[in-house]
Amino acid sequence: MKMIIAIIQDKDSNRLTNALTENDFKATKLSTTGGFLREGNTTLMIGCEDDDVDDVLGILRKNCSQREQLVAPISPMGGNADSYIPKPVKVEVGGATVFVLPVDSFYKF
Amino acid sequence: MKMIIAIIQDKDSNRLTNALTENDFKATKLSTTGGFLREGNTTLMIGCEDDDVDDVLGILRKNCSQREQLVAPISPMGGNADSYIPKPVKVEVGGATVFVLPVDSFYKF
Amino acid sequence: MKMIIAIIQDKDSNRLTNALTENDFKATKLSTTGGFLREGNTTLMIGCEDDDVDDVLGILRKNCSQREQLVAPISPMGGNADSYIPKPVKVEVGGATVFVLPVDSFYKF
Ligand code: NI
Ligand code: NI
Numbered sequence A, B, C: 001m002k003m004i005i006a007i008i009q010d011k012d013s014n015r016l017t018n019a020l021t022e023n024d025f026k027a028t029k030l031s032t033t034g035g036f037l038r039e040g041n042t043t044l045m046i047g048c049e050d051d052d053v054d055d056v057l058g059i060l061r062k063n064c065s066q067r068e069q070l071v072a073p074i075s076p077m078g079g080n081a082d083s084y085i086p087k088p089v090k091v092e093v094g095g096a097t098v099f100v101l102p103v104d105s106f107y108k109f
């Protein structure tokens, strides 16, 4: 048995938990408060058999990897918005920090 | 030293923390947010000596085991409630998912 | 890799996370709800290399150790506050409970 702790972005949380559930993995979502550290992040605890660790890691990689997204830039305040065509800018979104912890024993009561 | 992580139902939380305190065990309660997974659940972290793991497991088993409860069924909407005697139905309540993790070292500052 | 779990007082939380950030350590703050246990406490998860554990412990010790603080006592209700000079009283503040957990593997996606 392993305990997988994954810190992901809020925006990837629903897609990830859906994908975990479809594959019969159970996750517990911990609320993480802001502070200036990791604002907008979610922590999931996923317990799984040793043989299933690679599957869970694959689901995390597929649904939460850091990637670039094109977003419309905000028009400069007071600027003449008609005078130029705004170019979309790339921003990094997503990303997962994942710890796999050993488990001594596991029980269901 | 071990770190016991127990995911239990909210409704068993107070009784469990009372029982742990009476036995001089300290628990830290983590807020877990809903999502559709494990709605209404609470996660407790309990640090304890290796020799005390069985005691903590016993307290968890006693206070949080899954059991059946009889509840009054909801009358069918628009049905004629006078025409039958509602039979109480059995529902499963409680239950604990428990992970015992090894601890390399422990400090109090 | 290690996972350090530190339960500290809320009042030490900002100073600690500032100190961790200055030293390039990343912490994830978990919200812990009250109950009567550990009211006003915060739990931090800090992932770090084995060689950095002592540094993190030093930062925890420096910023969160239990210490005495002098506070002005509350005047007795209905008493004649002019008739005596209130003596500040010592109270214990701070304190950290720290678990260092082994990590099998670590990933960033
Ligand atoms: Ni195992
Ligand atoms: Ni031990």
Ligand code: NI
Binding pocket: C001, C002, C050, C103
């Ligand atoms: Ni290591």
